[in-house]
Amino acid sequence: MLKLSYNSNGLRSVPVEDAVRAVADAGYQAIEFSLHPRHIDPFSFRPADADRLASVVESSGIVACCLAAGADNLLGAERFEPSLVHPSHEGRERRLELTGRALEIAAWLGVPVINFASGPRRADVTDADAGRWLREGLARLLERADGVVLAMEPEPGFFVESNDQALALVDEFAHPGLTVAQDLGHCRVVEEDYLGSVSRAMRATSVIQLEDIKGRHHHHEIPGDGDIDFAAFFRICREQGYEGYYSVELYNHSDDFDGALKRSIAHLREQYDAAAAG
Template sequence: MFRLSYNANGLRNLTIERAIEEVAEAGYDGIELSLHPRHIDPFDFTGDHATVVRKALERAGLEACCLAAGADNLLSEERFEPSLVHPTGEGRARRVGLLKRAVRIADELGVPLINFATGKRKPEVAAEEAHRLLVDGIHQVLDGTDSDVVLCMEPEPEFFIDTNAGVAALAAELGSERFALAQDLGHCNVVEGDYLASVGRHLPLTRVIQVEDIKNRVHYHEIPGDGDLDFTEFFRILRRGGFDGHVSVELYNHVDTYRHALRRSREVLTAAAAASSGQD
């Protein structure tokens, strides 16, 4: 049975301790932590910080299901740059270094997964070259970290890999037990023709699924219930496929109304999950 979590990037105006408390008070099973200067600064994270987070999770009774490493401004003012497919070796090395830091932080916190993406391919980088650079960068992270933390790639609209099938093909090429898929239901709807079929087809490779609602296939994260997505059918697919990971609500653009977003999301999603059980 799936477990419901909430991504802390939607609570980034709060301290990390208060964000954990809010997620627990809203009735969630877990939290998806996020690299962000206000919460977990990857360049200033110490053992003392890890102790604070672990104790807050213990007090709240929450599981930290994943560490999201995809915030847009972690490395520069240019959004999501430099990426794993950046034109310069220096840029790619900075992204690889960030992912290695994310793995070490996840280990310190006892988090089993990190979530990351490819970044955008710039025009001066040919697709074949971008693929080679991407594979090389992921190998550097896998080979450069002595850890059981699994790297979960999230397809992102307008990024070099933007579909579940693209991540699946990369996983087959890499052949590593430490590389998996982080689906995003809204991204599937934006990019893929039959988003629900894609969800089901790629469940065996999936370790975590982010959700938000989407209107008219426009990439803007809506609160569940405010868009077009069929959450009842989504949960039916998860149940039939035996998915027992976390479904993590990601509403980074609803920071100012976070309590409404927390509670409304849980109400809509738990109702859809309950309704899905009667569809067989």
């Protein structure tokens, strides 16, 4: 069964409650929330806000499958900084606190998974230091998780930018609370054999984000507008028994979210059926 979600960061032009209803009305089974001042501001969001939002989700007949904790400017004007591999202790602590806050908000909302990223490694930081700081941070986050699953999302240009890197961390920790959040478009940008990468990481994957990509350029396109072979991708998912959600992430299409919602679901359903047929 194709279980489709849509990331709320693609509907930032409307209040979060309207985003939930729009996703449900378009036929999706779930919504992936995203930390963002417009929707869920991690610095002001409270349990009462979570109760109200969860009620809207329930009444809309969908579920909240994930909370994305990696918005680019939550901690300052420099995108994605400070990160989990920032050279300053204070910077890393700020990112850990924000990600821990995401875990807390997810628990309030009843969301089972948060996805997050390593952040970029600066030129003055060695791979060894970045790896040590990231592992220390992951260990602390796992202590705080309290039933919410952590999903590491590889991001082009980040310290962890490939599925294989994320998978190696998951295998090293061997903790059920640490998984991989695949992003199919990111795989296409970074990996020579993006479908092989998808296949290798599937065993540890808790959620998959979808967008199309043209020519391996990191720009999120509406499914069907790029070069990704979605039918081949869905065949891999079916063969490996993936039963989680596929969450469309089109943060750069919020000016026409209605069109993006409808075109995405139509193309993905078509390609899923094509995979099933052959």
